[in-house]
Amino acid sequence: MAILSPLHLVGSPALPSLLVFLVALLLVYTLYQRRFHPLASLPGPYSASLSRLWITKHSWDGDMNTTMIDLHHKHGSLIRTGPNEISVSDLSAIKQIYGAGTKFVKSDWYSVWQGHRQYDLFGERNERKHAEQRRLVSRAYAMESLKDLEPYVDDAVHVFLDHMSELSGRVVDMGNWVQLFAFDVIGEITFSKRFGFMDAAGDDGSFKQIERALVSAAWVGQVPWLYWTLDALTPYIGNHLGIAARHGTLRRFAVQEITARQDRGGHQQDILSKLKAVQKAKPDEMDENAVASMATSNLFAGSDTTAISIRAIIYYLLKNPHCKRKLIEEIDHFNREGKLSDPVKLGEADAMPYLQAVMYEALRLHPAVGMSLPRVTPPGGANVADHYIPAGTVIGVNPWVIHRNKSICGEDVESFRPERWMDEEKKGDMQRFFFAFGAGARTCIGRNISWMEMSKLIPTLFLHYNLELSEPEKEWTMRCYWFVMQTGVNVHLTKRGATE
Numbered sequence: 001m002a003i004l005s006p007l008h009l010v011g012s013p014a015l016p017s018l019l020v021f022l023v024a025l026l027l028v029y030t031l032y033q034r035r036f037h038p039l040a041s042l043p044g045p046y047s048a049s050l051s052r053l054w055i056t057k058h059s060w061d062g063d064m065n066t067t068m069i070d071l072h073h074k075h076g077s078l079i080r081t082g083p084n085e086i087s088v089s090d091l092s093a094i095k096q097i098y099g100a101g102t103k104f105v106k107s108d109w110y111s112v113w114q115g116h117r118q119y120d121l122f123g124e125r126n127e128r129k130h131a132e133q134r135r136l137v138s139r140a141y142a143m144e145s146l147k148d149l150e151p152y153v154d155d156a157v158h159v160f161l162d163h164m165s166e167l168s169g170r171v172v173d174m175g176n177w178v179q180l181f182a183f184d185v186i187g188e189i190t191f192s193k194r195f196g197f198m199d200a201a202g203d204d205g206s207f208k209q210i211e212r213a214l215v216s217a218a219w220v221g222q223v224p225w226l227y228w229t230l231d232a233l234t235p236y237i238g239n240h241l242g243i244a245a246r247h248g249t250l251r252r253f254a255v256q257e258i259t260a261r262q263d264r265g266g267h268q269q270d271i272l273s274k275l276k277a278v279q280k281a282k283p284d285e286m287d288e289n290a291v292a293s294m295a296t297s298n299l300f301a302g303s304d305t306t307a308i309s310i311r312a313i314i315y316y317l318l319k320n321p322h323c324k325r326k327l328i329e330e331i332d333h334f335n336r337e338g339k340l341s342d343p344v345k346l347g348e349a350d351a352m353p354y355l356q357a358v359m360y361e362a363l364r365l366h367p368a369v370g371m372s373l374p375r376v377t378p379p380g381g382a383n384v385a386d387h388y389i390p391a392g393t394v395i396g397v398n399p400w401v402i403h404r405n406k407s408i409c410g411e412d413v414e415s416f417r418p419e420r421w422m423d424e425e426k427k428g429d430m431q432r433f434f435f436a437f438g439a440g441a442r443t444c445i446g447r448n449i450s451w452m453e454m455s456k457l458i459p460t461l462f463l464h465y466n467l468e469l470s471e472p473e474k475e476w477t478m479r480c481y482w483f484v485m486q487t488g489v490n491v492h493l494t495k496r497g498a499t500e
């Protein structure tokens, strides 16, 4: 029997009919998506309504944060970003989609993060299972744990300042240094051991691996079927996607650190000791894999995010010298009154209103996550922003969009103006819709830890050093691969007192 190949069709009388059939199919599909699909009336890029190429391309290009701001600005509160996906900017959507008791669950985008893990707080899409898993570990990350973790952050702040002392008088890539700091802190609080990145003034390749994982997860998560096909073929073709590092190298690194930490022994109060205590008390619910998974999550979710946020705080302060001056006045005032330790304590920082306003404002303008947090509309559908959304539609809110809502933040949403957080009338609403850490049951478990890191590092740094951008007119650059990473925060650093 002859083997059929597409070449056999060339010159065949069947070819014209086949082409007509395919064109007709395409027309019917386009007509359906544009006229009859339940999302057909929603505005958005034309190509997005027909295929997932549009959203995959922008996730690949790394510009979803700014693209979504522009689209919502142009078209309003609901945008169709895929044949079956929408982005919403209506304020009420946060509570409806992410709030307590929500029936909206995480979309398949997260499946590429979870891979084959049984325990993965970030990627788990079964809400019941997630709630059980989160209950097990929540105490390790709660406010009451911060007093145990604060001394670890103090150690890292000391090391950071020692290095700044050596670099004083020079131009310093502060963007890089805060990343080295944030990683070393995660090592300290998780394993009672700095990774030594600050001492080496560089990392061991982890930054690149995490970046590759983010770049690949951002786009391949938009077409998860491709990820899972490649996953099934891995035994034959290997896995060349960067996201594999989250499941492979980084996880192995975390397991290595767990073993090393256990060999060192001692009576540490780090997160690992807290997780191990849960494992001992509930071995059936929390096994070795779950502990390794939490340690990997700390590395992955807790270091870049905090570095991005500290970078944003420093950048916006230096771009707005009057804000920097006001913060330094507050720091000096508290210092003169004897209300500051060195490094500054969390409780002391909490009492500094302008510092708090500065941190909120920097994370408002530059939340670490720049893509929509995608969820699936529950059975029966839902009315969102006065529009019926059918069951199974992927829907999400983008922190970059919601943080620029003029009815909440005022007309000057693009300006860095910490004072807006000191307006008692407005502050409540702004905090309610503050979305940098997500919301509801899936809100960031490390929020308190990262807030503590920022609260300690920023005032301690500005207490001792004067910072100026080395090229004040130049803007930083940013790329959005789930996290919005910045480059170009080069700073001229001098010891305070030396120049004043």
Ligand code: HEM
Binding pocket: 121, 122, 123, 134, 297, 298, 301, 302, 303, 305, 306, 309, 367, 368, 369, 373, 374, 435, 436, 437, 438, 439, 441, 442, 443, 444, 445, 446, 447, 449, 450, 451
């Ligand atoms: C400024 C720093 C941080 C920011 C802006 C941030 C942001 C976020 C956001 C937006 C989410 C929700 C994601 C979603 O719904 O899809 C999240 C979840 C999460 N974050 Fe963070 N994060 C930060 C620091 C940390 C730290 C320090 C840790 C760990 C030590 C951490 C661990 C996690 C984990 C495990 C989740 C998943 C929680 C769950 O679903 O139960 N994050 N984070």
